[in-house]
Amino acid sequence: MMALTGARPRRFSGRLNPPAAVWVVLLLFCVFALAVPRFASAGNLENLLRVGSILGIAACGQTIVLILGGIEFSFGASAALASVVTVLALPSAGVAGGFAAGATAVLLVGLVNGTLVARFSLPPFLVTLGMLMVAGGGAAVLAGGLPIDAPPSDAFSWPARGRVAGIPVPILAAAASFALLHLLLAHTRAGRLWYLVGANGTAARLSGITVWRSVLAGYLLAGAFCALAAVILTSRVASGQPGLAPNLPFETIAACAVGGIPLAGGQGRAVQTLCGVLVIAMLNNAVVLLNLPVAYQQLMIAAVILGAVLLQQAPRLLLLLPVRPARQPEEERS
Amino acid sequence: MTRTAMTRQTRGDPGKIWTLEVSGIAKNYGATCALRNASLRLRPGKVHALLGENGAGKSTLVKIVVGAIQPDRGRIALNGVPTLFAGVRQAIAAGVIPIYQHLSLFPHLSVLENLSAFAIAGAAGLRARPALVPRATARAWLDAVGLGCDLDLPVERLSVGERQLVEIARGLGQRCTLLVLDEPTAALTHDETDRLFGVVRRLCAEGTAVLFISHKFDEIEALADDVTVLRDGVAVIDAEPLASLSRAELVRAMLGDMVEPGDRALPQPGGPVLTATGLRLGPADAAADITVRAGEIVGLAGLVGSGALELAAALAGARPVAAGTLAVRGEALPAGDRVRAVAAGVGYVPADRHAEGLFGPLAALQNASSSTVALFSRGGLLRPGGEAAALMPWLRRLNLHPFQPERPAAGFSGGNQQKLLLSRNLAVPDLRVLVVLEPTRGVDIAARETIHDALVEAAGRGVAVVVASSDLDEVMALSHRILVVRHGSLDGELPRGTGRAALMDRLAGRRAA
Numbered sequence: 001m002m003a004l005t006g007a008r009p010r011r012f013s014g015r016l017n018p019p020a021a022v023w024v025v026l027l028l029f030c031v032f033a034l035a036v037p038r039f040a041s042a043g044n045l046e047n048l049l050r051v052g053s054i055l056g057i058a059a060c061g062q063t064i065v066l067i068l069g070g071i072e073f074s075f076g077a078s079a080a081l082a083s084v085v086t087v088l089a090l091p092s093a094g095v096a097g098g099f100a101a102g103a104t105a106v107l108l109v110g111l112v113n114g115t116l117v118a119r120f121s122l123p124p125f126l127v128t129l130g131m132l133m134v135a136g137g138g139a140a141v142l143a144g145g146l147p148i149d150a151p152p153s154d155a156f157s158w159p160a161r162g163r164v165a166g167i168p169v170p171i172l173a174a175a176a177s178f179a180l181l182h183l184l185l186a187h188t189r190a191g192r193l194w195y196l197v198g199a200n201g202t203a204a205r206l207s208g209i210t211v212w213r214s215v216l217a218g219y220l221l222a223g224a225f226c227a228l229a230a231v232i233l234t235s236r237v238a239s240g241q242p243g244l245a246p247n248l249p250f251e252t253i254a255a256c257a258v259g260g261i262p263l264a265g266g267q268g269r270a271v272q273t274l275c276g277v278l279v280i281a282m283l284n285n286a287v288v289l290l291n292l293p294v295a296y297q298q299l300m301i302a303a304v305i306l307g308a309v310l311l312q313q314a315p316r317l318l319l320l321l322p323v324r325p326a327r328q329p330e331e332e333r334s
Numbered sequence: 335m336t337r338t339a340m341t342r343q344t345r346g347d348p349g350k351i352w353t354l355e356v357s358g359i360a361k362n363y364g365a366t367c368a369l370r371n372a373s374l375r376l377r378p379g380k381v382h383a384l385l386g387e388n389g390a391g392k393s394t395l396v397k398i399v400v401g402a403i404q405p406d407r408g409r410i411a412l413n414g415v416p417t418l419f420a421g422v423r424q425a426i427a428a429g430v431i432p433i434y435q436h437l438s439l440f441p442h443l444s445v446l447e448n449l450s451a452f453a454i455a456g457a458a459g460l461r462a463r464p465a466l467v468p469r470a471t472a473r474a475w476l477d478a479v480g481l482g483c484d485l486d487l488p489v490e491r492l493s494v495g496e497r498q499l500v501e502i503a504r505g506l507g508q509r510c511t512l513l514v515l516d517e518p519t520a521a522l523t524h525d526e527t528d529r530l531f532g533v534v535r536r537l538c539a540e541g542t543a544v545l546f547i548s549h550k551f552d553e554i555e556a557l558a559d560d561v562t563v564l565r566d567g568v569a570v571i572d573a574e575p576l577a578s579l580s581r582a583e584l585v586r587a588m589l590g591d592m593v594e595p596g597d598r599a600l601p602q603p604g605g606p607v608l609t610a611t612g613l614r615l616g617p618a619d620a621a622a623d624i625t626v627r628a629g630e631i632v633g634l635a636g637l638v639g640s641g642a643l644e645l646a647a648a649l650a651g652a653r654p655v656a657a658g659t660l661a662v663r664g665e666a667l668p669a670g671d672r673v674r675a676v677a678a679g680v681g682y683v684p685a686d687r688h689a690e691g692l693f694g695p696l697a698a699l700q701n702a703s704s705s706t707v708a709l710f711s712r713g714g715l716l717r718p719g720g721e722a723a724a725l726m727p728w729l730r731r732l733n734l735h736p737f738q739p740e741r742p743a744a745g746f747s748g749g750n751q752q753k754l755l756l757s758r759n760l761a762v763p764d765l766r767v768l769v770v771l772e773p774t775r776g777v778d779i780a781a782r783e784t785i786h787d788a789l790v791e792a793a794g795r796g797v798a799v800v801v802a803s804s805d806l807d808e809v810m811a812l813s814h815r816i817l818v819v820r821h822g823s824l825d826g827e828l829p830r831g832t833g834r835a836a837l838m839d840r841l842a843g844r845r846a847a
Contacts, residue, residue, distance in 0.1 A: 187715055188711075188716065189707055189708070189711035189714050189715070192711075195696060196693055196707075199693035199696050200689075200690075200694070202690050203690055203704070206684055206690055207672070207676070207705045208676025209704065266694075266695045
């Protein structure tokens with residue numbers, strides 16, 4: 001009731017209802033535009049979005065899993081597995097076939113995650129952590145421990161470097177992903193069921209909802225988003241790397257949290273994830289422009305993420321006021 | 335704290351000392367005013383009942399008394415000394431011991447450790463482990479509440495009633511001048527309730543004042559000496575002896591000028607709709623055959639632990655059974671499958687609305703529509719406006735208050751949350767069976783009437799209704815016939831009009847000669 005976004009009644013009708021993270025995005029943009037040279041140039045902004053698009057697409061998947069009350073740790077390792085599978089499949093299957101093989105690998109990981117969580121009621125934390133190790137280990141075994149270069153070709157680099165109507169493909173893919181996520185969450189039956197299942201699985205079951213199907217579909221779709229991100233990532237690095245994106249799951253969780261999505265399930269909107277992704281993308285970009293040492297980059301990013309989360313979940317803390325325990329609204333009066 | 339110094343404090347009644355005197359209390363939450371002018375005066379050694387509807391300000395007043403929140407305005411005096419507690423711990427130190435509806439024990443810790451909780455909480459930071467209460471002392475506290483359990487037993491192994499006694503025992507260990515019991519009997523069996531009341535009376539005899547909050551008139555009449563009634567944040571009856579007031583007067587004070595409901599006319603039952611054959615909850619339970627007809631309301635009544643609620647849940651396909659078959663209008667329904675049950679038009683309102691019914695963070699409208707999402711979606715897409723069109727009429731009919739369908743369900747009072755669960759089921763197209771567990775537990779009188787009306791109305795349109803409730807008045811008021819549940823199965827049937835005493839006898843296993 002007091003938190004800026006999380007507890008506000010979400011509207012499924014699609015009316016404009018900006019989350020608090022919008023202000024973080026605007027504030028950060030203004031600060032960087034003034035303080036960081038070249039930040040606001042068109043070229044840099046395009047670059048920022050292109051780099052951030054991979055995180056954005058994967059974060060769309062993470063959003064679904066978080067709404068379901070779960071969490072997805074296997075994204076990075078499954079992207080690495082996808083890159084290795086893609087490059088290994090290239091000689092026989094061609095570029096499109098290679099990407100399809102890589103994407104299938106990610107979808108399989110999603111399927112296993114979903115099956116274990118939905119059908120066997122295992123905790124998502126452990127399942128996806130386990131699959132992180134399985135996918136990462138699998139990638140290392142397949143690659144023989146070393147990165148494998150992909151033979152350079154225009155077709156192979158198109159997902160990462162191509163343009164359609166002058167706009168980079170990754171940015172288009174991210175825009176499409178967010179549009180799809182919004183459609184799924186706000187306007188489809190499947191999305192509505194994710195909210196219900198995530199908010200209270202028992203109540204969902206007793207309402208006559210086939211909970212396992214909803215959960216499985218959620219993890220599969222999350223895998224699909226991750227597969228798209230993996231294709232672009234593989235194309236960008238032009239190689240199969242067993243250690244490709246170790247931080248991806250954590251960055252996607254951070255993006256959702258910065259956007260104000262509680263990890264408790266049942267809540268979250270596409271626009272919140274978008275805001276969180278933009279915050280992290282701007283930070284990553286700014287520390288590169290400022291040429292900070294890598295260690296400082298991480299510290300600064302960590303500080304901003306924690307600050308943004310604090311700002312959303314406990315605004316009083318930032319003003320150094322004591323936080324009051326949330327009042328139980330058991331006696332409501334109007 | 336000497337008694338002589340404080341005689342002046344008591345207004346207009348020199349020589350008389352109130353254990354607790356609260357006057358002119360106001361408390362606002364933002365724009366909403368929870369208390370306008372509340373007062374409360376408790377005599378030592380007396381049980382004082384605090385009555386009021388949900389939303390009347392009871393909980394707020396109690397929280398102020400126990401120091402959980404501070405009033406905006408008003409005066410509090412404990413044994414005549416003006417007091418303002420900064421927190422619950424201070425209040426406990428001053429001898430104001432709250433016993434909550436939701437127990438505040440640590441389930442994994444032993445009885446002894448729980449009894450020592452206040453001492454542990456009071457100990458400073460990282461100092462050596464605070465000493466537990468000596469076993470002999472703990473034993474004495476338990477004896478005082480008539481509990482003979484093992485001190486080393488984890489609290490989770492005790493029954494709810496026993497846990498409540500442990501909590502009271504813990505309070506007794508403190509210097510207890512005022513015991514605050516907030517709906518203490520909500521989860522107790524009749525025996526446990528009797529035991530609790532015995533303990534309360536014994537405490538009173540020793541001079542402790544007791545503030546007793548309950549929705550149940552029978553308990554209030556059995557236990558309380560004085561009564562205060564809150565309505566809209568004002569004390570409309572201010573510390574008057576209970577004996578001077580009739581039940582009707584109390585209800586009128588709580589509700590204002592609302593008319594008291596009379597006996598409801600129940601609809602004429604039609605043909606059989608729900609049939610359960612050879613239903614066994616567990617392999618050791620006896621088989622139950624139940625038939626509910628269209629337009630009939632069947633009450634399932636049993637003591638806590640009798641299996642009445644479980645049997646009702648099984649009828650709705652909400653829990654698996656050891657054996658037996660269910661059928662709706664002759665079509666077989668697998669047990670424990672709510673998906674198929676909803677498709678067959680079987681509605682279900684669970685007993686524990688928070689754990690099993692509500693989607694707390696989601697809007698009221700979405701809570702009400704969770705069983706009918708398919709109804710307003712086409713090709714996987716939600717039809718714009720379809721949800722509101724399907725559910726708003728029900729929310730309006732059940733008088734959701736405040737009428738804010740976009741507000742998260744967690745932000746509504748218990749009665750209105752219950753209305754959401756009811757609309758969820760009433761909106762099911764072709765509803766044939768409605769199984770309702772504890773329809774009005776912890777719900778105020780006005781909402782209770784609305785919910786009862788809705789159930790009778792549902793029966794009126796041909797729905798077969800099953801009501802399982804620990805509230806016997808409710809079962810008697812609503813049911814065409816009452817099925818007695820004992821030991822996990824049926825133990826006879828009572829017709830409408832059966833008296834309360836006869837029903838109680840049957841529930842306890844005594845048969846009339």
